[in-house]
Amino acid sequence: MRQPAVTSQGDFMQAFARFAPPPRFRVLRWVAILFLAINGAMRLGLMAFEGDAANFAPVAMVSTLAVGLLYDLAALAYVLVPFALLAGLMPNGPWGRWAHKYASAVLVAAAIFAMLFVCVAEALFWNEFSARFNFIAVDYLIYTRETLGNIRESYQVAPLLGALVLATAAMFFPLRRRILAAGYADGGRPIRRLTSMFVLLLLPAVGFVALGDGAREALPTASMRELVGNGYYDFGRAFRSNDLDYRRFYKTIPDEVAISEMREEFEEAASTARFTGNPAHPLERIIKVNGPPKRLNVVLVTIESLGADFVGALGGRTGLTPNLDRLAREGLLFKQVYATGLRTVRGLEALSISVPPTPGQAVLKRKNNKGYQTLGEVLKGYGYDPLFLYGGYSYFDNMADFFGGNGYTVVDRTSLSRSDISHETIWGVADEDLYKLVLREIDARTATGRNVFAHVMTTSNHRPFTYPSGRIDIASGSGRDGAVKYTDWAIGQFMQTAATRHWFKDTLFVFIADHTSRGRGRSDLPPENFHIPLIFFAPNHVSPREIDSVASQIDVAPTILALLNMSYTSQFFGQDILTEGRRHQRALMANYLTVGHLESGIMVELGPKKHVRVLEAASGKEVPSDDPRVMNWIQETIAHYQVASDIVRQMP
Numbered sequence: 001m002r003q004p005a006v007t008s009q010g011d012f013m014q015a016f017a018r019f020a021p022p023p024r025f026r027v028l029r030w031v032a033i034l035f036l037a038i039n040g041a042m043r044l045g046l047m048a049f050e051g052d053a054a055n056f057a058p059v060a061m062v063s064t065l066a067v068g069l070l071y072d073l074a075a076l077a078y079v080l081v082p083f084a085l086l087a088g089l090m091p092n093g094p095w096g097r098w099a100h101k102y103a104s105a106v107l108v109a110a111a112i113f114a115m116l117f118v119c120v121a122e123a124l125f126w127n128e129f130s131a132r133f134n135f136i137a138v139d140y141l142i143y144t145r146e147t148l149g150n151i152r153e154s155y156q157v158a159p160l161l162g163a164l165v166l167a168t169a170a171m172f173f174p175l176r177r178r179i180l181a182a183g184y185a186d187g188g189r190p191i192r193r194l195t196s197m198f199v200l201l202l203l204p205a206v207g208f209v210a211l212g213d214g215a216r217e218a219l220p221t222a223s224m225r226e227l228v229g230n231g232y233y234d235f236g237r238a239f240r241s242n243d244l245d246y247r248r249f250y251k252t253i254p255d256e257v258a259i260s261e262m263r264e265e266f267e268e269a270a271s272t273a274r275f276t277g278n279p280a281h282p283l284e285r286i287i288k289v290n291g292p293p294k295r296l297n298v299v300l301v302t303i304e305s306l307g308a309d310f311v312g313a314l315g316g317r318t319g320l321t322p323n324l325d326r327l328a329r330e331g332l333l334f335k336q337v338y339a340t341g342l343r344t345v346r347g348l349e350a351l352s353i354s355v356p357p358t359p360g361q362a363v364l365k366r367k368n369n370k371g372y373q374t375l376g377e378v379l380k381g382y383g384y385d386p387l388f389l390y391g392g393y394s395y396f397d398n399m400a401d402f403f404g405g406n407g408y409t410v411v412d413r414t415s416l417s418r419s420d421i422s423h424e425t426i427w428g429v430a431d432e433d434l435y436k437l438v439l440r441e442i443d444a445r446t447a448t449g450r451n452v453f454a455h456v457m458t459t460s461n462h463r464p465f466t467y468p469s470g471r472i473d474i475a476s477g478s479g480r481d482g483a484v485k486y487t488d489w490a491i492g493q494f495m496q497t498a499a500t501r502h503w504f505k506d507t508l509f510v511f512i513a514d515h516t517s518r519g520r521g522r523s524d525l526p527p528e529n530f531h532i533p534l535i536f537f538a539p540n541h542v543s544p545r546e547i548d549s550v551a552s553q554i555d556v557a558p559t560i561l562a563l564l565n566m567s568y569t570s571q572f573f574g575q576d577i578l579t580e581g582r583r584h585q586r587a588l589m590a591n592y593l594t595v596g597h598l599e600s601g602i603m604v605e606l607g608p609k610k611h612v613r614v615l616e617a618a619s620g621k622e623v624p625s626d627d628p629r630v631m632n633w634i635q636e637t638i639a640h641y642q643v644a645s646d647i648v649r650q651m652p
Helices: 003-019 023-050 058-079 081-089 094-129 135-142 144-154 157-184 190-210 222-227 231-240 255-269 322-330 344-353 375-380 396-405 431-446 480-498 553-563 628-649
Strands: 285-287 297-303 332-338 385-390 409-411 452-457 507-513 531-537 545-552 568-570 587-591 594-599 602-607 611-616
Touching: 023 058, 023 081, 023 094, 023 157, 023 222, 058 081, 058 190, 058 222, 058 231, 081 094, 081 190, 094 157, 094 231, 255 628, 297 344, 297 431, 297 480, 297 553, 322 480, 322 507, 322 531, 332 553, 332 587, 344 375, 344 396, 344 452, 344 507, 344 553, 375 385, 375 452, 375 553, 385 396, 385 431, 396 409, 431 452, 431 480, 480 507, 507 553, 531 553, 545 553, 545 587, 594 628, 602 628, 611 628
Parallel strands: 297 452, 297 507, 332 545, 385 409, 385 452
Antiparallel strands: 285 568, 332 531, 507 531, 587 594, 594 602, 602 611
């Protein structure tokens, strides 16, 4: 009576054997084990590096590792593709089995090396940006000259690669017999082999459809949301999301409400605001002032990666910025100004066209980056020569295309001869060499009687943190402290030399950072990660004082034009910090996919999948969103980014 059951069980096992992958596919099992182990260890290592005790609480740790495993499995589906193709297409005869044995062994060894290489790349990227691969990693892949050059100058590449080879051997050697045995195993009949191969090739598509950002977005902290990713999945995610349609992915409100909200904001801050009714730009308004314009030259220096935490005048590290501290005492110091992003292109975008940091690429990197109203264009209408001066090659980050295509004369590294350069890195020449170029260009143009607007972008405060020797008391290449102090030294030398020029007394100098060097934070947009210096210096025209108003980089251009007493038709989203900005204090900022609005100590964050989060800026704790004031701030935030995104996307 028991025989049918045995037969039934035997039939089941035979059926399973017919459809199960042939033995040679066990190679993929070893690849999967290695991949999941390496990525799991990487995740634990990053958690330890962060040193946030909250991540090691039982619930948080289990959640991070479990959700992280989902993304590792999604990435694994792609990693297995070449192994599936090799196992499926290699014939099963004696020659085919021998070839598969050694080809798969070589491929496994190469895969281990690649996995370890990606781990090192992720560790270095995390140390710099406190994030998994994102927009920046995609850009770095595009600008390989700068990226590879920076790696060569910043790290000991040969020993690092040697260590990776040794680590690969240490992992592969103990497993070599099992991998070789699996590679030589029976490949099965062609139909069985090819069926297994096609099933495995479908897994990436299944993972792509089934797994989105929902699992990671459900986690409560920014740190956890970053830790669950991995380099493979997040790089693909960043590549796909490099340009996001705001209306598709973010919270919206009716267009008429958004435009009305924005206009009310300007009308509240500036009672004289008069809108033109331009349908292509609903915020276009006439700025009318009394009296003649002050035709001062303007030198706007954008300093690479200088956060407020390094500036003594803002309560940061003492002794690193004596020259900026002096300029702050003798000039106009804005104490609560925030960068719009964590990349140079975001800072240049905000300073030049005064637009919020819309999701996706900065305007500089977009194909349709011409036709914007810029600070240079407004000043050009008053007879100024607008210049953009950069210490590196201006093709990087599309600077030459953007500034050159919007009315600026672009002057970069190519304008310097070898004898003009005392030191350079892959990013550009030393700041002192750039400032000599700036002086040369201003001298030549003011000699003809024309006013100059010079927008300068420095590079020295950037890894590998090297600079000419003998300038400061910190050794070149020893770290960011030295780079900051050298950057400040070069500013001091520049101002000392500029003071001897005939045009100095009629020049407004503006010093501001493009972004900070901080990435880690308790939330997606911790304000301290965006806090930067802003100093206006013109001894004959600007009285020393401190301004505590909360403001953003988008407010710099309108403030400069207000100080110059210039009337113009404005398409800027920013406001004059000294007048309108005092009545309506707010700052706009973004971190990759999250955009936000800071006002009255409250941060409103907007994310993909129409996500809205409201936090206390100081603590990062969520606050109820049903409070009438909070609801108004949410609407104001949405209006800023919705209107700005529409304008950016409709540019010809």
